[in-house]
Amino acid sequence: MISRRDFLQVSMAASALVGASGFGNWSRLAAQQSLTQDQLLEFDTFGNVSLIHITDIHGQLKPIHFREPSINIGVGDNKGVVPHITGADFRKAYGIADGSPSHYALSSGDFSSLAQAYGRVGGLDRVATVIKAIRADRPDAILLDGGDTWHGSYTCLKTQGQDMVNVMNALKPDAMTFHWEFTLGSERVQEIVESLPFAALGQNIFDAEWDEPTELFPPYKMFERGGTKIAVIGQAFPYMPIANPGWMFPEYSFGIRDENMNAMVQEVRAAGAECVVVLSHNGFDVDKKMASVVPGIDVILSGHTHDALPEPVTVGQTIILPSGSNGKFVSRVDLDIRDGRMMGYRTKLIPIFSDVIEPDAEVAALIDEQRAPHVADMAEVIGQTDSLLYRRGNFNGTWDDVICDALISERDAEIALSPGVRWGPSVVPGQDITREDIFGVTSMSYGKAYRTEMTGEFLQVILEDVADNIFNPDPYYQQGGDMVRTGGLGYRIDVSKPQGERISNMTLLSTGELIDPARAYVVAGWASVNENTEGPQIWDVVENHIAKLGTVTVEQNNSVEVVGV
Amino acid sequence: MKLTRRNMIAISSGAAVVASFGAMPAFASLADDAIAEITGGAEMGEGALTITAPEIAENGNTVPISFDAPGAVMVALFADGNPTPKVASFKFGKLSPSHSASTRIRLAGTQNVVAVAQMEDGSFQKTQANIKVTIGGCGG
Numbered sequence: 155m156i157s158r159r160d161f162l163q164v165s166m167a168a169s170a171l172v173g174a175s176g177f178g179n180w181s182r183l184a185a186q187q188s189l190t191q192d193q194l195l196e197f198d199t200f201g202n203v204s205l206i207h208i209t210d211i212h213g214q215l216k217p218i219h220f221r222e223p224s225i226n227i228g229v230g231d232n233k234g235v236v237p238h239i240t241g242a243d244f245r246k247a248y249g250i251a252d253g254s255p256s257h258y259a260l261s262s263g264d265f266s267s268l269a270q271a272y273g274r275v276g277g278l279d280r281v282a283t284v285i286k287a288i289r290a291d292r293p294d295a296i297l298l299d300g301g302d303t304w305h306g307s308y309t310c311l312k313t314q315g316q317d318m319v320n321v322m323n324a325l326k327p328d329a330m331t332f333h334w335e336f337t338l339g340s341e342r343v344q345e346i347v348e349s350l351p352f353a354a355l356g357q358n359i360f361d362a363e364w365d366e367p368t369e370l371f372p373p374y375k376m377f378e379r380g381g382t383k384i385a386v387i388g389q390a391f392p393y394m395p396i397a398n399p400g401w402m403f404p405e406y407s408f409g410i411r412d413e414n415m416n417a418m419v420q421e422v423r424a425a426g427a428e429c430v431v432v433l434s435h436n437g438f439d440v441d442k443k444m445a446s447v448v449p450g451i452d453v454i455l456s457g458h459t460h461d462a463l464p465e466p467v468t469v470g471q472t473i474i475l476p477s478g479s480n481g482k483f484v485s486r487v488d489l490d491i492r493d494g495r496m497m498g499y500r501t502k503l504i505p506i507f508s509d510v511i512e513p514d515a516e517v518a519a520l521i522d523e524q525r526a527p528h529v530a531d532m533a534e535v536i537g538q539t540d541s542l543l544y545r546r547g548n549f550n551g552t553w554d555d556v557i558c559d560a561l562i563s564e565r566d567a568e569i570a571l572s573p574g575v576r577w578g579p580s581v582v583p584g585q586d587i588t589r590e591d592i593f594g595v596t597s598m599s600y601g602k603a604y605r606t607e608m609t610g611e612f613l614q615v616i617l618e619d620v621a622d623n624i625f626n627p628d629p630y631y632q633q634g635g636d637m638v639r640t641g642g643l644g645y646r647i648d649v650s651k652p653q654g655e656r657i658s659n660m661t662l663l664s665t666g667e668l669i670d671p672a673r674a675y676v677v678a679g680w681a682s683v684n685e686n687t688e689g690p691q692i693w694d695v696v697e698n699h700i701a702k703l704g705t706v707t708v709e710q711n712n713s714v715e716v717v718g719v
Numbered sequence: 720m721k722l723t724r725r726n727m728i729a730i731s732s733g734a735a736v737v738a739s740f741g742a743m744p745a746f747a748s749l750a751d752d753a754i755a756e757i758t759g760g761a762e763m764g765e766g767a768l769t770i771t772a773p774e775i776a777e778n779g780n781t782v783p784i785s786f787d788a789p790g791a792v793m794v795a796l797f798a799d800g801n802p803t804p805k806v807a808s809f810k811f812g813k814l815s816p817s818h819s820a821s822t823r824i825r826l827a828g829t830q831n832v833v834a835v836a837q838m839e840d841g842s843f844q845k846t847q848a849n850i851k852v853t854i855g856g857c858g859g
Contacts, residue, residue: 365783365821395777396853407783409773619854630774631851653829 189255191511195287200500201490202380204292205431206285209300209457210479210577212334213307213318215521217274217508218579218594220480222462223546224262227649227719230627232439237461237476248464259482259505260462266542269582272507276481278321279513279521280506284484285325286514292488294379297327298386300457300477301435304346305334306577308532308593309525314342317524319349324517329353329375333391333398333435333458337599340403344370355388355433357418362407373418376427382491385422387451389415389434389444391458393633397623399600399683410440410630412447419450429491431455437634438467438476445469452496453487459634460546460576464503473499480579482506532590537700539587541708544580545595548624549637549647549716552708553578553595557692558641560699561678565605565689568662569613570641571679574620587700589693596680596693603680603689611671614657617645622653640713643669650718663713750799754835754845757795763845768794768836772848776826779852784832785821788844791836794820799847800830828852 228238239247241263250256258268259275288295303322304315315338322330329352336343347354347370357373360366367373374387392410394403419430429452434441437459445451446469454474462478477485483503490498525532545551554572561570578595581587608616616638623633637647646659660669669675680692700706768788776782788794788811795808811818824832833847 362777393775396775400777407777409775409777413771616854622851623853628774633775 189507189510191283194504194507194510195284197288197291197486197488197502198500199291200488201498202382203384203429203489203491204288204295205453205455205485205487205489206288206295206297207300207433207455207475207477207485207487208281208297208481208483209435209455209477210302210460211278211299211306211318211481212302212479212577213305213310213597214276214481214579214594215278215307215309215317215321215524217277217280217506218480219269219274219582220276220482221265221542221544221546221580222260222262223548225548225716226546227548227625227716228439229625229649230629232442232629236463236467237438237459255505255507256464259507260464262546265544265580266582269580273509275508276506277508277513278325278481279515279518280508280511281481281484282325282514282517283511284504284506288486296329296377296379296384296386296431297325298431298433298455299327299330300433300455301330301332301390302334302457302479302577303330304338305598306594307597308590309528311593311597311599312528313524314338315346319346320524321517321520323351324520327352328377329355329386329388329433331355331388331390331433331435331457332359332371333394334598336394336403336406337398338402339599340405343403347371353386353388355386356390357387357414358392358408358411359388359390360407360409360411362405365407368406373414374422376422376425380491382428383426384429384431384491385425385427386431386433387415387418387422389432389436391435391634392440397633397635397683399685401685402599410436410444412444415444416448419448423450428494429453429489429496434458437629437632438474439629439632440634441474442467442469443629445472445474453489453499455485455487462503466499466501471496473501475501475503477503479577532588532593534589535586536589536592536697537587537704537706539581539585539706540583541706542580542583543587543591543595543706543708545578546576547636548574549714550639550711552711553580554639555641555708555711556700556706557596557680557696558639560696561603561680562641564695564699565603565678567605567642567676567678568664569608569643569675569677571616571677572639572641573681574624574636574638575681576636587706589697592693592696592700596696598681600682600687601680601692602682602687603678603692603695604682604687605676605678605689607674608677609672609674610660610669613643613669613675613677614660614671617647617657617660618653621647621649621656625649625656626653637714644713644715646715646717648718649716659715750797750804750833753797753805754795754833757835757837758843761843763835763843765844765846767791767838768834768844768846770832770834770846770848772832772850774849775851775853779826779828781823782826782832782850783821783823784848785819786834787817787819788834788836789818790838791818791844792839793837794818795835796822796824797833797835798824798826798830799833801825801827806832826850826852
């Protein structure tokens with residue numbers, strides 16, 4: 155048991171983005187001019203062990219803009235609780251002042267103007283500076299990468315993840331777990347993993363043929379740090395062969411496997427671990443449920459759903475910290491491990507303001523080296539935008555509106571479908587759209603844009619199926635993405651209903667007529683999980699569309715009516 | 720590990736699929752009939768019998784299922800959404816080192832896999848896992 159005194163002490167520290175200096179301090183800093191690297195890094199070193207967590211970088215080597223969602227609906231037990239509160243409600247819950255750096259980093263609202271004031275975020279050279287500073291405080295801090303690292307950019311696609319591997323290796327992680335990495339194909343994954351100078355963990359990565367653990371991905375690694383033993387157990391994304399093309403990695407099976415997680419926790423405790431950390435790619439709500447089902451986990455470092463929270467959420471004796479995405483945040487977690495248990499913690503979610511944190515020169519040079527062969531191609535300006543282009547949101551994002559428009563016009567379709575992924579940097583109004591920007595929201599190893607016919611009935615089955623992956627009240631049945639984006643098709647969704655009853659009023663927007671279940675519609679989409687999908691690459695489709703438009707302007711999208719919230 | 724709460728939530732959503740999609744006939748009564756054949760309608764307890772199964776099947780054609788039933792002399796598995804719900808039955812003798820088994824089954828769609836165990840004293844135990852079969856495709 156953690157004593158009440160410890161908890162009180164902890165909650166004071168943990169509730170602050172700026173660590174010991176007190177929550178809300180940032181709100182008093184009017185703008186970036188008064189924000190310093192020292193303030194971002196300020197931390198009163200605590201206990202005897204430090205963890206550093208970064209996750210869901212999605213190939214973003216350089217600073218980017220990234221707008222957080224304004225719609226992120228929670229269902230079941232997670233209705234109305236973090237991370238399912240957004241914008242002004244989120245700021246109110248954490249006492250964050252409007253217009254403050256925390257507002258810009260953590261919540262939606264006024265993004266375009268705040269982006270002008272506070273600039274880009276992320277950049278692995280800045281991340282390197284933060285990691286070095288933490289290691290200066292605590293030389294044996296454990297750096298953990300939550301996965302979705304070797305995917306998501308032009309250079310990452312062209313080098314099959316090698317750019318990210320080279321740069322991450324320079325940061326010297328101690329362990330990593332996985333998701334999109336597997337979309338490189340199992341052969342490439344094996345090649346990279348065998349080259350890694352750190353542990354590739356996944357207690358739920360099994361051999362598909364025998365349903366047994368694999369040798370390539372051990373379940374956990376023990377670390378002796380600060381006079382104690384810490385076990386880090388890996389938890390890869392459970393639904394990879396379902397959410398992504400399983401034919402690319404048929405040798406592997408995943409799943410939540412909380413029974414095996416429980417067995418691993420027992421095993422590491424029996425082997426002398428005084429602290430059990432789960433490096434997870436479950437997604438936040440799945441992690442909360444896992445913490446309630448599997449006893450004995452002290453810390454879950456949470457990834458996949460791209461949530462960023464300024465303080466940990468506790469479930470029983472477990473603290474859960476989601477550290478955002480796209481290189482925007484690094485979490486520092488200091489733990490006091492004594493007498494066989496976690497006695498206290500102090501955490502800080504450090505936002506990587508790229509104009510405030512000095513880039514690490516060595517890593518900056520390494521990044522430039524990875525990009526150099528591709529810079530001319532990436533930098534080509536394809537068009538401009540009058541609108542903020544972003545992706546996050548349960549039902550649509552302006553980037554996806556552009557992609558759906560591109561599919562309809564370039565592929566001559568009535569309806570477009572675009573996957574509800576959560577990665578992809580934003581582009582602010584007035585900015586050029588470069589080829590790199592387009593790859594930032596489209597690049598993947600299965601990006602072909604198909605064109606096919608689907609009946610109205612089948613379209614409804616798809617919408618119902620995907621909706622249940624998001625709004626099933628049991629987190630274990632959620633896959634952690636957002637609703638498939640639709641172009642040319644409007645619908646009403648009641649998120650409170652069970653599968654088969656959520657979707658109604660499906661409408662073909664071009665005519666205003668209700669979708670006929672028996673009629674076939676011409677549908678264009680991309681990111682199909684089916685093998686042998688044919689069509690041009692989605693980034694070429696989007697580039698052609700934007701080049702024709704010249705300047706992109708996205709109108710308000712009212713095609714999805716949401717009820718039952 | 721007990722899977723009770725998860726199952727309760729899952730069952731309700733699974734049942735709704737059967738009811739509303741129409742494409743999948745409700746075979747649950749067939750499974751109930753098959754179970755009644757074994758138990759003779761006796762009350763079934765729970766607690767000693769556990770099923771381990773994926774929440775969402777990676778491939779509905781081959782879904783790994785395992786069970787652990789200490790003290791059971793027989794365990795029968797049923798897939799309540801399949802046209803033929805009876806899957807398999809396993810008999811355990813006094814010298815069986817463990818009363819567990821694993822197999823793979825084909826599932827026609829989202830449904831419950833039900834395990835019924837006959838215990839040494841002749842009483843019955845029942846547990847089930849809801850397994851979702853999905854078209855997938857849009858992970859974050």
